[in-house]
C-alpha cells in the first residue's frame with residue numbers, strides 16, 4: 188500500500204466511524220465495505236437457517252461457491268429444530284427388512300392424491316426421487332437414523348425415518364457442522380427485509396441489524412429458505428378464515444416477510460389457501476403435548492369418550508372433524524408402552540403437561556376418564572372396542588389393519604388435549620424443478636431460488652406427514668447447487 192492509499196484508507200475509516208456513530212451505517216458496512224452500498228459481496232446468499240437453508244448453503248459450498256447464510260433469529264434451526272424430525276423416503280434397505288413394500292410410484296401417488304392433485308406433479312416427482320438421495324446425503328455427512336421406519340400421523344405409509352438425535356436437532360447439527368467446515372459464513376440476528384434488483388435480476392438482499400439497514404451482494408444468486416408463515420396470524424386468517432384464533436406449532440420466525448418481498452419482486456404466490464393443522468394446544472392454552480406422533484400408538488376421543496375418526500385419516504379431514512366438535516378439541520390417549528416409544532422430548536412434554544394441566548396420567552381408564560371429564564363407561568368401551576379391532580385387524584372406523592398393531596392396555600394411561608394448531612403452510616413461492624422462482628409468465632427470475640416451506644406447489648392441498656423435511660432438504664440441495672452453478 189502506498190502512503191497516499193494508506194492516508195485515504197485512514198480518512199475513510201474516520202468518516203465511516205463518524206457515520207456509524209451517527210447510526211447511519213450497519214457495523215459490517217462501516218468496517219467491511221467502507222463507502223460502497225454493499226456490506227459484503229459473496230457468490231451465494233442463503234436466507235434462513237433451517238433444513239432448506241442449511242442444505243442449500245452446504246450444497247452451494249460443495250459446488251465451489253462462497254456462501255453467506257443469514258438468519259434473523261439469534262439461533263439457527265427454525266421449524267426444523269422443533270420438528271418431530273421424521274423424514275419420508277423410499278428406502279429399500281430399511282423397509283425390506285420390515286417387510287414393507289414401497290416404491291417411488293406409490294410415494295408419488297400418495298403424495299399427489301392426498302394433496303387433492305393440486306400440487307405441481309413435476310415438483311412431486313422431484314420430491315419422491317430426491318428424498319432417498321437426500322437421506323443418503325445426510326447419512327454421508329454423519330447423520331444417523333433409526334434402523335426401522337414407522338407411519339407417523341398423516342403419512343399414510345410406513346416410510347418415516349426417525350433420527351437418533353431427538354426432534355430435528357440431528358439435521359441442524361449435521362448440516363451446520365458441514366456448512367462451517369466448508370467455510371459458509373453463518374450470521375444470526377440478521378433479518379432480511381427486501382431483495383435488491385438490478386435490471387430484473389436479483390443481485391442481493393437488504394437486511395436489518397439492530398435497526399440499521401445492511402446490503403449484501405450475491406454474484407451468483409440468492410436462495411430464499413425462510414420457512415412458512417404459520418406465526419403470521421393476519422396472513423393465516425386472510426388465507427383461511429376458518430383458522431381464526433387458532434394457536435400455531437411453528438417457531439417464532441415463521442412470519443413470511445421475505446416470501447411477501449419476493450412476491451413484490453414478481454414471484455407468483457400459489458396455494459396460499461392451503462394451511463395444515465395438527466393436534467396441538469386448544470385456543471388459549473400454551474403447552475403442547477404430542478401423544479399423537481405414531482398413528483399405531485394412539486386413539487382420539489371426543490368429549491363423550493367416543494372415538495369419532497380413524498386416527499390415520501388425512502390431516503385436513505381430521506382437522507375439520509376436530510374443529511367441528513363443540514369445544515373444538517379432542518383428547519389423544521396412549522398407554523405407557525405408547526409413551527415409552529416416543530422420544531425423550533415428547534415424554535418430557537407429557538410430564539410437564541401434567542404440571543400445566545395439558546396432560547393427564549392415571550392407573551386406570553376409569554380414573555383417566557374422571558380426570559378429563561368424559562363418561563368412564565364410554566372411554567372404557569372405546570378402548571375395549573379398539574383393542575378388539577387390533578386383535579381382529581378390523582376397525583369399525585376404518586383404520587388401516589397395517590396400523591392396528593398396539594392395544595391400549597398397559598397402565599399408566601395418558602391423555603392430552605388434541606386441539607388444532609396451525610402447523611404447515613402449503614402455499615408460497617412458485618418454483619420449477621430447479622428451484623428457480625417463477626414470474627407471472629412462468630419464467631425464472633434471474634438470480635433467485637427458493638426451497639422448503641416458503642415455496643408452494645410441492646404438497647398441494649394437504650401435505651403428507653414427513654414430507655416437509657424431505658422437501659426442505661431435497662429442494663435446498665437443488666437450489667444451492669443451481670445457484671452455485673450460475674455465472675453472472
Ligand SMILES: Cc1cc2nc3c(=O)[nH]c(=O)nc-3n(C[C@H](O)[C@H](O)[C@H](O)COP(=O)(O)OP(=O)(O)OC[C@H]3O[C@@H](n4cnc5c(N)ncnc54)[C@H](O)[C@@H]3O)c2cc1C
Nearest residue numbers: 235237239265266267271273379414440639640653655656
Ligand atoms: C412442531 C413441528 C413438527 C414438525 N414435524 C415434522 C416432521 O416430523 N417431519 C416433517 O417432514 N416435517 C415436520 N414439520 C414440518 C417441517 O419441520 C418444516 O416443513 C421444515 O422444517 C421447514 O424447513 P425450512 O428450512 O423450510 O424452514 P425452517 O426450518 O422454519 O427455517 C426457516 C428459517 O428462516 C428464518 N427466517 C425467517 N424469516 C427470515 C428473515 N426475514 N431473515 C432471515 N431469516 C429468516 C427462520 O427464523 C428460520 O430459522 C414439523 C413442523 C413443526 C412446526
